[in-house]
Amino acid sequence: MQIYPNKLAQHLSTSLLPVYLVSGEEPLQIQECCDAIRQAARKKGCEERIVHHADNGSFNWNDFSADSNALSLFASQRLIEVRLGKQKTGKDGSAALVEYCERCEPDTDILLITADKLDKSTLNSKWVKQIDSVGGLLRIWPVEPAQLPNWIDQRLRQAGLSIESDALKLLSDRVEGNLLAAAQDIEKLKLYAGDNSAINLQTVQEAVADSARFNVYDLADSLLSGDAEHCIRMLRGVRDEGTDVAPVHWIFRKEILLLVDLKTAMNEGTNPAQAMQRLGVWKNRQHLVGSAVKRLSAKRLERATSQLADADQAFKGAKHDDPWRIFEQIAVNLKTHP
Numbered sequence: 001m002q003i004y005p006n007k008l009a010q011h012l013s014t015s016l017l018p019v020y021l022v023s024g025e026e027p028l029q030i031q032e033c034c035d036a037i038r039q040a041a042r043k044k045g046c047e048e049r050i051v052h053h054a055d056n057g058s059f060n061w062n063d064f065s066a067d068s069n070a071l072s073l074f075a076s077q078r079l080i081e082v083r084l085g086k087q088k089t090g091k092d093g094s095a096a097l098v099e100y101c102e103r104c105e106p107d108t109d110i111l112l113i114t115a116d117k118l119d120k121s122t123l124n125s126k127w128v129k130q131i132d133s134v135g136g137l138l139r140i141w142p143v144e145p146a147q148l149p150n151w152i153d154q155r156l157r158q159a160g161l162s163i164e165s166d167a168l169k170l171l172s173d174r175v176e177g178n179l180l181a182a183a184q185d186i187e188k189l190k191l192y193a194g195d196n197s198a199i200n201l202q203t204v205q206e207a208v209a210d211s212a213r214f215n216v217y218d219l220a221d222s223l224l225s226g227d228a229e230h231c232i233r234m235l236r237g238v239r240d241e242g243t244d245v246a247p248v249h250w251i252f253r254k255e256i257l258l259l260v261d262l263k264t265a266m267n268e269g270t271n272p273a274q275a276m277q278r279l280g281v282w283k284n285r286q287h288l289v290g291s292a293v294k295r296l297s298a299k300r301l302e303r304a305t306s307q308l309a310d311a312d313q314a315f316k317g318a319k320h321d322d323p324w325r326i327f328e329q330i331a332v333n334l335k336t337h338p
Contacts, residue, residue, distance in 0.1 A: 024140025
């Protein structure tokens with residue numbers, strides 16, 4: 001069954017299905033949906049949790065089948081997670097998931113699958129249809145630029161805060177669609193606001209000005225500009241200030257995949273301005289993004305996506321490497337004069 005993210009809490013308050021598939025390209029919403037399912041599973045008695053990184057190239061679906069068929073030594077119910085990322089299930093994975101869905105029953109283990117945005121062929125695949133018949137499908141869509149102020153406003157209201165219109169516009173412009181950044185800034189504004197529940201322009205300006213000297217939001221422009229030396233200095237700055245790897249990877253991934261999509265559209269004859277509008281590029285960034293996509297070859301962008309995959313594996317512990325070093329390699333790969 002299809003479950004909309006904003007209806008998930010209501011669904012979980014009354015029932016818990018044996019299988020959930022959460023897919024999309026918005027990390028914060030995916031994380032929060034999965035956290036809600038995990039919490040509901042714990043309340044139902046799933047004290048043991050098993051995680052399979054199917055996005056690892058060496059992953060074997062036999063390991064998933066063996067774990068899902070084995071009896072738990074610690075709990076009557078388990079939460080089994082399969083993280084697909086952008087990987088396809090393949091023949092073995094599809095068969096394993098179909099087999100699991102065919103034998104799963106209420107009050108047994110809970111299976112939680114996460115994946116990047118699923119294409120049309122995958123949505124029509126047997127394993128997804130099987131999950132749809134016994135479990136829940138949650139498809140996460142990015143918040144469009146025009147919807148972002150309303151999303152932020154609702155989030156603030158949930159935190160017991162209100163915000164003036166000019167302050168809301170400044171905050172929306174600052175985060176530019178990065179919901180992780182928006183959520184972090186809202187937490188910060190809660191501290192700044194104190195007992196005053198109304199957020200004004202000055203409060204937002206003070207919070208923004210108090211950001212780290214180098215912050216992850218500036219990295220995107222530095223990366224796209226091709227100034228590798230500056231980008232590397234910023235990377236080392238945010239790393240030394242204790243910034244988590246995940247938001248940096250999110251920003252690099254977002255910008256590089258945008259360039260790939262734009263390059264594809266332009267090669268197919270689409271006007272660059274039309275392509276950027278269709279892909280939701282903010283007007284104040286269209287010149288920077290357009291210059292980058294013209295400067296970079298398809299080969300360099302392909303190398304960057306491969307490096308992104310290496311960084312993803314590194315910070316998840318599936319690859320013995322330093323993700324920060326890989327980010328620096330990406331900056332060098334995308335510099336103005338290779």
